[in-house]
Amino acid sequence: MSSGALAEHRHVPVLLDRVTQVLAPALQEPGSVLVDATLGLGGHAEALLAACPNARLVGIDRDRAARERAHERLAPYGERVRIEAAVYDELPEVLDRLQIVQVHAILFDLGVSSLQLDAADRGFAYRFDGPLDMRMDQSGGPSAAEILREYDVPALTRVLREYGEERYAPKIARAIVAQRDRAPLTSSADLVELLTRVIPAAAQRSGGHPAKRTFQALRIEVNDELGAWERALPAAIDALAIGGRIAVLSYHSLEDRIAKTFLAAGARSSAPLGLPVELPEHQPYLRLLTRGAEEAPATEQAANPRSASVRLRAAERIRSSTTPHPAPKGTR
Numbered sequence: 001m002s003s004g005a006l007a008e009h010r011h012v013p014v015l016l017d018r019v020t021q022v023l024a025p026a027l028q029e030p031g032s033v034l035v036d037a038t039l040g041l042g043g044h045a046e047a048l049l050a051a052c053p054n055a056r057l058v059g060i061d062r063d064r065a066a067r068e069r070a071h072e073r074l075a076p077y078g079e080r081v082r083i084e085a086a087v088y089d090e091l092p093e094v095l096d097r098l099q100i101v102q103v104h105a106i107l108f109d110l111g112v113s114s115l116q117l118d119a120a121d122r123g124f125a126y127r128f129d130g131p132l133d134m135r136m137d138q139s140g141g142p143s144a145a146e147i148l149r150e151y152d153v154p155a156l157t158r159v160l161r162e163y164g165e166e167r168y169a170p171k172i173a174r175a176i177v178a179q180r181d182r183a184p185l186t187s188s189a190d191l192v193e194l195l196t197r198v199i200p201a202a203a204q205r206s207g208g209h210p211a212k213r214t215f216q217a218l219r220i221e222v223n224d225e226l227g228a229w230e231r232a233l234p235a236a237i238d239a240l241a242i243g244g245r246i247a248v249l250s251y252h253s254l255e256d257r258i259a260k261t262f263l264a265a266g267a268r269s270s271a272p273l274g275l276p277v278e279l280p281e282h283q284p285y286l287r288l289l290t291r292g293a294e295e296a297p298a299t300e301q302a303a304n305p306r307s308a309s310v311r312l313r314a315a316e317r318i319r320s321s322t323t324p325h326p327a328p329k330g331t332r
Contacts, residue, residue, distance in 0.1 A: 013043030014109070014307045015296055019247050020047050022289055022314045023105040026245040027052035033103040035060065035095075035239070037088035037232065042070035044107055049077050056080040058103070060094060062087045062137040062223075087137075089231035095239060102241040110229065111251040112136075112219060126211035129189040134215075134222045144218045148185045153177050163226070163254065164217030168199055172214060191215075216252065226254055233262050237286070240317040245289065247314040256293060256311045263288060263315045285321045289314040 013019075027034055027048065032055040036045045039059035049057055057080060061067050067083050074081045084094050088108065095103070132145040142150075151159070156173035160166040175198045176185065185191050192211045199210040220226055236246055248263075250256035266286035293311035301308045 012304045012306075013047070014249055014304065014310050015294075015300070015312055016044060016047055018294065018312065019044055019107065019249070020051050022247050022312075023048060023107060023245050024051050026105045026243060026316070027055040029104075030054045032056070032105070033058060033100055035091065035103050035106045035236075036109075037091060037106060037236065038109045039070050039083065040066050040109060042073040044109060045070070045081075046073060046077075048105075048107075049074070049080060055104070057082065058094065058098065058100070059083040060086050060088055060091065064138070087228050089228040089235065091232060091235045091239060102244070103239050104241055104244045106236045106240065106244070106246045107249075108229075108232070108236070108247070109249045110225070110255045126188055126192050126209060126215045129187055132186060132188060132191060132218075134219045136223050142222065144222050145184070145186050147218060147221060148176055148191070149180055159221045160214060160217045162217075163220040164213035165253070166213040166217060168203070172198055220254075226258070229255060229258055233258065237262075237266065237317065242317055242319065244317045245314060246317075247312065250293075250311045250313070251309045256313070259313045260293065263313055267315065283319065285317065285319050286315040287318045289316055 023034070026032065032052065034045070034048055034052070034055050034057050036042075036048075036057060036059045039045060039061040040063075042059065045057050045059055049055065057074070057077070059067075059070060059074070059081065061070065061083070062085065064085070067085060071081075071083055074083075082098065084098075086094050095101075132143060132148065134144040135141055147159075148156075153170070153173045156176055157169045160169035160172055166172065172195065175194055179185060179194055185194065191214070195210045195214055196204070204210045233248075240246060246263075248259045250259055263286060267284050267288045290313050293313055295312075296304075296307035296310050
């Protein structure tokens, strides 16, 4: 079995039934448009196309291998499917190119996909030895190895602390710079060995794999994941028709914090305190569809360990808005 087929075999879409339940009501009318902004292997998209025969799909992914796999999987749906090579913050450009004015449901399944994690040559997983690449789009941009070679101690510390929430960020950054003066870090095994050596043994016993936070931080930096997410979320809400729905699957606190802040702001009045009458432009433009963040049930977590960290938030567009949305606040 090829690495791509193996990844597809292992791929289990997270919260599949719940995501379908949340988004399907907005996709019942003929001509309804679903945007899967993080298409991956197409598992969520396939379920929604099957459940909503009147809907058509715009699938977006920057990863060429993922697009190819999704195209094969979704081929039975023919002209109902359009797959675009883009990052999700390029949603407005994609819709303009396709002459789509409004969409009725949008899904974001953030983070790294099964295809990427299971491919040793992509460098995303610390459990495999491979080149330190980590680019979701391998056609351009700096790799993780280049970042480790070029960033100074303050820059590396910032990345590890902000994106990995790594307690030992300064110590790791200094060790990386000292190591590269002798030999560059080019493989996953090189970096894992350094981290195992630098992070105290007591922290490794209680805090999980010593490479987990550093690999996460480098992946986010390489792909500008949080910057793209902060840009994508307001653009997605702008694209939603009245009655349209958005669902967000986040896998770490930084992504979820942005989603929580932005969706909650849209679901409450923006009227200044003391204003005697709430003007229409101050009324909420979103209705939350989840109470806080929903987690995967214990049965799903047991069957699919990758669902253990997921947080689902969803909302419905309830009115148009002529005022700019507040920018979601991330970590920067």
